[in-house]
Amino acid sequence: MQTSETSTQQESSGACPDDDLAFDVFSRNCPSRGTLEHVTGRWGSLTVGALHDTTFRFNELRRRVDGVSEKMLSQTLHALERDGLVQREAQPTNPPRVDYELTPLGHEVAERLLDLIHFLEGRMPEVLAARERYDEMREGLGSR
Amino acid sequence: MQTSETSTQQESSGACPDDDLAFDVFSRNCPSRGTLEHVTGRWGSLTVGALHDTTFRFNELRRRVDGVSEKMLSQTLHALERDGLVQREAQPTNPPRVDYELTPLGHEVAERLLDLIHFLEGRMPEVLAARERYDEMREGLGSR
DNA sequence: CTGTATCCATTCCGATACTG
DNA sequence: CAGTATCGGAATGGATACAG
Numbered sequence: 001m002q003t004s005e006t007s008t009q010q011e012s013s014g015a016c017p018d019d020d021l022a023f024d025v026f027s028r029n030c031p032s033r034g035t036l037e038h039v040t041g042r043w044g045s046l047t048v049g050a051l052h053d054t055t056f057r058f059n060e061l062r063r064r065v066d067g068v069s070e071k072m073l074s075q076t077l078h079a080l081e082r083d084g085l086v087q088r089e090a091q092p093t094n095p096p097r098v099d100y101e102l103t104p105l106g107h108e109v110a111e112r113l114l115d116l117i118h119f120l121e122g123r124m125p126e127v128l129a130a131r132e133r134y135d136e137m138r139e140g141l142g143s144r
Numbered sequence: 145m146q147t148s149e150t151s152t153q154q155e156s157s158g159a160c161p162d163d164d165l166a167f168d169v170f171s172r173n174c175p176s177r178g179t180l181e182h183v184t185g186r187w188g189s190l191t192v193g194a195l196h197d198t199t200f201r202f203n204e205l206r207r208r209v210d211g212v213s214e215k216m217l218s219q220t221l222h223a224l225e226r227d228g229l230v231q232r233e234a235q236p237t238n239p240p241r242v243d244y245e246l247t248p249l250g251h252e253v254a255e256r257l258l259d260l261i262h263f264l265e266g267r268m269p270e271v272l273a274a275r276e277r278y279d280e281m282r283e284g285l286g287s288r
Numbered sequence: 289c290t291g292t293a294t295c296c297a298t299t300c301c302g303a304t305a306c307t308g
Numbered sequence: 309c310a311g312t313a314t315c316g317g318a319a320t321g322g323a324t325a326c327a328g
Contacts, residue, residue, distance in 0.1 A: 025261055028211040031272065049170075059290080082274065082278045105271075213302050242310060
């Protein structure tokens, strides 16, 4: 089980938190880039978005985030928990019950993420129109 | 050359824009999910973020988005252009000069994205602290 | 129910070489 | 400079089986 960049990551030339000018995502090896990827990743964004409204149990979340596999949801949840955005609450009952919810920090992230998501959803007609224009123009000057 | 979901995508049961309740990213086959992934993807978010401040030429952008390969930048730019977020401006000079800039829609996306990015950058100390706590607790109850 | 472990196909993505 | 084409290794991600 690896968080995908813990092993891949190697230090190169300049780091980013070395000066007190803070964490710049544009630098290759800045840890903020990793967190950004957890949050904006394919399943991360949807998971955080879903948890903004309410807490979920594992399989509830799995149904809400349409298309995610057990493996990916588990992996995503671990990464978010490690970054302090998600809180895992396990109750030692039988059968076991585990609830996932956002931390306060997670909620602040979710707000910003949902703002982006809702904006995009609302502008999809424009996006779709742009796509058609783009695709049309391509067959016009056909290579092949 | 494929945008990675144009070929993968197959229609399954319910679509999401069938009712006029709009585009829900939580549905597996909603086109808004694809656009969200272009925008929030590993290179998409950084590309859009970089272009918010100023226009860039291809190789300038490549240097700004530290770590991106030619191939990925090209691919990312095409996807964003197709979605109507990026405008490509080619001048038929010699040597060729091509400028990339955001469309008005792209700018609105960039604002929201940068809001998220800057928020995360500012909270990295908390994230890093959470990680340490998480990692510590793990070696305590060691499997292995 | 809540996960982890394994297998395997697909995709990603960087390096390189090449075109205009 | 601004890309495209191709290749191969690495990572992603889904299905299944299994464990607590």
